[in-house]
Amino acid sequence: MTRSRILTRAKAPFAVSILAVLGISQIACAQISWPGSAPDYSSDTSINYFNDASAAADRRDSGALYQYEQMMGNGLFAMYPAYWRLNNDLSTLNPNVVTQFASQFSGSVMAEKLAADYAETKAQSGDYNAVRQVANYVHNADDSEKCAVALGFNNGGDPMRAMSLKPDVWLTTIKQPALCNQLATAMNSNPMINNTDRKQRLLRMLRVGKTGDIMTLSQSLGTPIAYSELSEIQLNPASFITRFGAQPNSIKNQYLYLYAIGRMADKSYREAAIQVDYDIKQDNNRSQKLINDDTRRYAYRILGVKRMNYNTDDGFNDEAVTWFRNSLGESFNYEEAEDYAMAAIRFNQWNDLINAIGNMDNAVQQRDIWQYWLARAYEQSNDSGKKSLARQIYQRLANKSDYYGLLAKDKVGQRLNAGSTALPNVPNSDTNRMLSDPHFARAFALYNASANRSYANREWNWAVKKARDNNDSQLIVAAAKYAYDKGWLDRAIYAIDSTEGLNAFSLSHPMPHQNQVVSYSRQVGIDPAWAYGIMRQESRFVTSARSGVGASGLMQIMPDTAKYIARNLGESYSDSRANTGDTNIRYGTWYMSDIMGKLNNQPVLATAGYNAGPNKAKRWQPTYGSLAADQYVETIAYPETRNYVKRVMENATIYSSLLGANTPISQRMGTIPPGY
Secondary structure: OOHHHHHHOOOOOOOOOHHHHOOOOOOOOOOOOOOOOOOOOOOOOHHHHHHHHHHHHHOOOHHHHHHHHHHOOOOOOOHHHHHHHHHHOHHHOOHHHHHHHHHHOOOOHHHHHHHHHHHHHHHHHOOHHHHHHHHHHOOOOOHHHHHHHHHHHHOOOOHHHHHOOHHHHOOOOOOOOHHHHHHHHHHHHOOOOOHHHHHHHHHHHHHHOOHHHHHHHHHHOOOOOOHHHHHHHHHOHHHHHHHHOOOOOOHHHHHHHHHHHHHHHHHOHHHHHHHHHHHHHHHHOOOOOOOOHHHHHHHHHHHHHHHHOOHHHHOOOOHHHHHHHHOOOOOOOHHHHHHHHHHHHHOOOHHHHHHHHHOOOHHHHOOHHHHHHHHHHHHOOOOHHHHHHHHHHHHHHOOOOOHHHHHHHHHHOOOOOOOOOOOOOOOHHHHHHHHOOHHHHHHHHHHHOOOOHHHHHHHHHHHHHHHHHOOOHHHHHHHHHHHHHHOOHHHHHHHHHOOOOOOOHHHHOOOOOHHHHHHHHHHHOOOHHHHHHHHHHHHOOOOOOEOOOOOEOOOOEOHHHHHHHHHHOOOOOOHHHHHOHHHHHHHHHHHHHHHHHHOOOOHHHHHHHHHHOHHHHHHOOOOOOOEEHHHHHHOOOOHHHHHHHHHHHHHHHHHHHHOOOOOOHHHHHOEEOOOO
8 A cells, every 4th residue: 555545544533532542542533545546645534633632632622622533533644633532641651652652653743742652751751671662663853752762771682772862862961852961861860871981971961060970980990089079179179170280190099080170161261261371380399290291282272162161251372272272182062062162263373273073083173163163274385285175065065055065165166056046847747746645735725724834844844854865856846836836935934945955046046026125225325135144034024023031033033123113213112013024024125224234334234233233243253363253153152153153144145146246255245353
């Protein structure tokens, strides 16, 4: 039976009873024999019950959901009321119920979602056997779900499957999902973790001060550290360091010294740096050292990481490069290597940048970001071989039209040609195939029914993923074109953007409201391509978009900003008018021009200012001398703003080609002047 036929067969209600909870359930399936032609979903009636069933789910009304299962039993959306009802009692379900649901609705996004939800719930409660039973139904997991599945296998069955996430969780100290923290802690008992691994994690836990992990890891390493010892140092690290100088060298004292420096750095990296330099100077005068070489190196690592956390507050300083350089010889986790690389980029320390990239995992080194910066570093060398390697890297990156690909094109003298604004011609056969695909059919039915957009978006994203898995670019283009024609621009953008090597710029970079955008941009003296670049990044052209902090409309303008704009334009403020398409575009373009004027008429600074505020953008400027714009962007202290500026510059470059101006990205970005 074909995939589409399985999904459209008649399905009996998926009832959960006491028997089901015990793992004994029945599902009667009256199979339908489809003719040879593709299924026609246009007459599917199950969508008619979707919104009411969703409301019942919000009320947690299992009885009503059971009735909707019966009414929707032979339709595209039959799995939804069943999913909602099962999800009401997720913690009590027997894994057989979940696997039965996943098998019945195999291939659907909700089948995977129930299995993933269940895995997370059971991992949180420590029922790892239940996690393992549903693990093979989870294929497209987010970080938390991946960690849930890995926890299942870390605690029985297949420790190798748990170890696949070791690079992501074991040495990480940045914020991650709770289940990933749980996995990292649990990995200590994985038979494939050795003492070298444990020491590397212990060093990171000493740096950030995670007491529980420090105690567990030190115990495993045969050098147990008590909570009372850590607590005493936490209260007064200087007191411990004073005592440290009078004690013999020991492994435990090396660990406690690093913990003390970490706690001192939490309060003041400057005081911690003075302390480390003083301690090492004193130690060098001793006949027998109290501070081992690896402890010295990691003490400087602590300082380097902590200093990079204060770039926005205290400004950039090349002391971070020095401290990272002094720490060479100790392995880096990705966070530490990235900080080292960013510090080197900021201060033109190209050999340090090569060292930083060389200390990343091989897979990380191959990412476009680090390939580009490796080429930038090689480019500065007097070695003709390295210069040649730089050009080879640029040539390879230039095959793409993303941020780093566009920068690389400029390096090798290529010019972006985004083509015309004409939409691609899609054969009727591809459109019909797309409409006969159950995943796309669900997405469009939900969109047409004005269901909660999160459901339509999830079905759309899943449909695109399935088409990608099948290498069916024609299906993706057909779907994107159909969505574009319906005004569902954000999903058309997603479909093209998320498919490697698929350049259909008229679909991925639409230009709605073109007359207003061009007219208002020119009135205030800004580039319409830049205005479109901001708009695409802010809202994906969803007019009703509203952020969690209250920004709204196509240009995502905050209420206080809109009031400021209205006041400067001599208009009375109206919340509803400020959020409408025409006024929102007019206000947004005026504000872009206003920020440009305040930030040296520099578009990169103005873009950063639009996202993070003009004062932050100024604070990130170099203190003395100019800085190449790509270096400024890569060292923006806020990751969100850093990625935002990259995307906007990429967008604007593509839009400039579509609008006939075709300004290369390097020319567009220019140079960042000093902030004095």
